[in-house]
Amino acid sequence: MASIQFRLFLLPTALLAYSVLFAADIRQALAEESADAKSVEQLTTELKPSLVTISTKGRDGKYQGVGTGFVIDADGLIVTNLHVIGDxxxxxxxxxxxxxxxxxxxxxxxxxxxxxxxxxxxxxxxxLPLGDINSLAQGAPIIVMxxxxxxxxxxxxxxxSGIREIDGRKMMQLAIPIEPGNSGGPVLDMYGRVHGIVTMKSLVTANLGFAVDIAPLKALLDSPNPVSIDKWLTIGSxxxxxxxxxxxAQWKQRGGRILVGGAGAGFAGRSLCLYQGDVPEIPYEIQVRVKLDDEKGAAGLVFFSDGRNxxxxxxxxxxxxRFTLFEGSSVFTWTVLYDQPFDGYQAGEFNxxxxxxxxxxxKLYVNGQLVLESTNxxxxxxTPGLAKFRETAADFRNFQVAKKIDAATLSEAERNELSEAITAIPPLADLQPDALSPFLDSPIESRAILHAEAKRLEQKLAELKKLDADVxxxxxxxxxxxHFGAYEKQxxxxxxKQAVSLDLINAALIIASVDEQDINIEAYLRQVERMVGDIRSQLADNASPDEVRKALNHYLFEDNGFHGARFDYYHRANSYMNRLLDDREGLPITLSVLYMELGKRLGLQIDGVGIPGHxxxxxxxxxxMLYIDPFDEGKELSMDEVKNLATGDRPDRFDERFLETASPKNILMRMLNNLLGLAQxxxxxxxxxxxxxxxxxxxxxxxxxxGMRxxxxxxxxRKQAAINDLDYFLDTRPPELDLNQIQQMRDYFSQ
Structure with a gap:
């Protein structure tokens, strides 16, 4: 038995010895690697020769749009982003x-x-050497060149900062400033090894960027798809x-489509793409399907072009x-012959x-419907062709030129029959394959009707969502x-009047519930009462107002860390009372409302003062009178400090009216106006x-x-609701309004 016990003891002893030796090896390896780590200055000097600058040729023939690349092979392989070199x-x-x-x-x-x-x-x-895949730890220091x-x-x-998935791609998140021109640059550890390729910057904050990690780069190196530069320059052309x-502008061709983006060099960003094929003798027709990325843009057909202006x-x-006659290079030589809304035009769709x-x-048509006959x-x-203006990106499909282009449309009766068949389609789960047969005789028309029905249902869904929000x-x-009416009645x-008060925390929670729909107001009010109880438990029965205020300050700002929002000041959440109670961070007015209401519940005489900007x-x-800034952790303010806060350090502009007590109504309207301004x-x-x-x-x-509403x-x-507001003005006749303008606005709204 003793020998068995001895052997059982030997095993863990051996393991312990092995682990000690192994740990020593690890420490030695880490020490050696740490010794290899270099300073930013050293890395910059060593790695600079591996960087390249990439610039693309613009439409004026000059090189511009600087990006970055880096060498990964001595025989001339350079890595960058595809968007840096373009197609x-x-x-x-x-x-x-x-x-x-x-x-x-x-x-x-x-x-x-x-x-x-x-x-x-x-x-x-x-x-530059490539690092191992997934070897860069979260929180590890990096440099970007x-x-x-x-x-x-x-x-x-x-x-x-870590790994994020963005648009289905595994990306490195970098706590680092990224700017235009960094794209394609290497993300390196402190040993000079590449772990990623800078791809994009954050649009939200300056010190945040994203990079593709090296896994897809290594996969690309293992399975290249080489193209000569001559062929590359013709891709999509x-x-x-x-x-x-x-x-x-940038005209490209993909899968039978013609795509255009960027501003043209002509006035107002005009750019043309003229057809070089045969054009029939008059009469003839030209046709294209077009979709704009932004309906404020402009793109469509041209004809009778002289090849220039x-x-x-x-x-x-x-x-x-719009139908326009262009007779020169500037707007002064352009004549708009027609410019009207058209019911048959489908915004955001192919037309x-x-x-x-x-x-x-x-004769000019949109979606088969005659819009205009012009004798100009x-x-x-x-020559006929295509045109675009400003920064419009557009997608053109099925361009045709012919003596006559077949409309390929159904009769009204056939369309009605097809629409009825579509309406009768069972739910997708119950759909039999042969149920599609009626639509295959006219698949284009069937799809158009299905698309229109889907669009109608999408619009109905959007309206129902708005209705839900309106309710x-x-x-x-x-x-x-x-809530406010009960206060005014009392x-x-x-x-x-001094004995009448409005529970501003309750009212502020009601305001927050406009956006934070699941607020349990009663639960938050109970939380506030518990806060009052916690503060009161620290006070003597005969505590002075000064002692109560100090206890309130200590509870809010020292014990519980309530503080002003300084890093994301203009986030709407800072205006929500529930978020202040949850996150202990808010705007001056939300912190002041909480401070006032807690103070009043503790017996203090305390009011709000809405000075300009604070x-x-x-x-x-x-x-x-003691002035206090809850946004600055309850700091007591001298009158000079109050004046500087109110005037932006220009006390000569101070007005005594700045110190008037803010009424409950003014406080609530100011909170709502803060939110209104952010939304605007x-x-x-x-x-x-x-x-x-x-x-x-x-x-x-x-x-x-x-009026704004x-x-x-x-x-x-919400046209009818808007008209109701204007009718209110016409009925009540406010003296500050021009009622003729209100009537004109009403007439316009009623069209």
Missing amino acids: SREFRIEDSEGGELKVTGIHASDRTMDLAIIQVQADALKP GNPHGLRNSVVAGVN LDPRDWKPVFG KHYGFYPTNNKV TLKARIEEDRF RNLTGG HTAAVAQEMKR LSEQED FIVRQRIDDE DEEDKEGMLRYLEVLMALDETHVQNR AIVRFETG
Whole structure:
């Protein structure tokens, strides 16, 4: 038994000895690796020769759009982002000393991962070593080298924040400033090994960027797809036998489509793409399907072009259909012959434009419906084609030129029959394959009707979502009206006005519930009462107002860490009372409301003071006034400090009215106006409308808010509600309004 016990003891002893030796090996290896780590200065000097600068040729023939690349093979392989070199665009590569490297081809590319490996003519470049996949720890220090804003061979240090999936791609998140020009640059550890390729910067904050890790780069190296530079420059380019671009822009061809982006070199960003094939004798027709990326843009058909500045243009723009005569290079030589909304135009969708050219007139169609007949004959012949204006990106499909283009449309009865068949389709789960048979005789028409029905249902869904939001907002506004109305009623009935108070925390929670729909207001009010109890438990029965205030400050700012929002000040959450109670961070006014209400519950005489650009509180102690800034952790303010806060350090502009006590109504309206301003800055019309509805619940006679609500209601599709607001003005006749303008606005809204 003793020997057995001894052997059992030996085993863990041996393991312990092994682990000690193994740990020593690890420590030695780590020490050796740590010794190899270099400073940013050392790495910059050593790695600079491996960087290259990449610039692409613009439509004016000049090189621009600087990006970054880096050498991974001495024989001339350079890595960058695919978007840095683009498709069918000439580009130039310069080494770190400014010498040009001759490009011979694209060794490999991956559009999904935004990677390109370029082959240049060289045999003695200095490559950067690639790190092991997934070997860079989260939180590890990194550097990025590149050419931000064209500032060549720049370096910046930061941290690997982790791995994120963005648009289905595994990306490194970098706590580091990334700017245009960094794209394609290497992400390196402190040993000079590449772990990623900078791809994009954050649009939200400056010190955040993203990079493709090296796994797809290594996969690309293992399976290259080489293309010579001559062939590469023709990828996506138009066949010159069919098309001739005029005035620049980026015209490309993919899968039978013609795509265009970027501004043209002509006035107002005009660019043409003229058809080079045979054109029939008059009469003839031209047709194309076009979709705009932004309805404020413009793109469509041209005809009778002289190859430069003169032509007719027929195109949608700003949800209208326009027909223009272009007789020169500037707007002063352009004549708009037609510019009207057209019910048959489908915004955001592909629309078919057709022009029939006859001896004495033009007939212009949208989606098979005649829009205009024009007898203008200032131009009498020339080439047809395509056009775009401004920064519009457009997708053109099925361009045709023929004596007559078949409409391939069904009769009204056939369309009705097809629509009825579509309406009768069972749910997808119950659909039999042969149920599609009725639609296969006219698949194009069937798909068009299905698409229109889907569009109608999408619009109905959007309207129902708006209705759902409107019901919620109306309920919140009703609750605010009830809560504030009870206060006003009590105020009007009671002689001692000072004895009447409004629970501002309750009201602030109602405001927050406009956006935070699942707030349990009663639970938060109980939380506030518990806070009062916690503070009161620390006080003597005869505590002075000064002692109560100090206990309140200690509880909020020292024990519980309530503080002003300084790093994301303009986030809407800082205006929500529930988020203040949850996160202990907020705006001056939300912190002041909490401070006031806790103080009042503890017996303090305390009011709000809404100075310009800030909000503070004022405690009354006998005949003394003490000003306090809850945003600054309860700091006591001298009168000079108050004046500087109110005037931006220009006390000569101070007005005593700045110190007037803010009424409950003014406080609530100020909170809502803060939210309204943020929504307006973000162009969030639905958000603006939500806050305006609650503002109107506080004061339905407020002319400016009602006027703004009328406009926003109209802009968000609530036409009748907007008209009701204008009718209110026409009935009540506010003296500050021009009623003739209100009537004109009403007439416009009623169209």
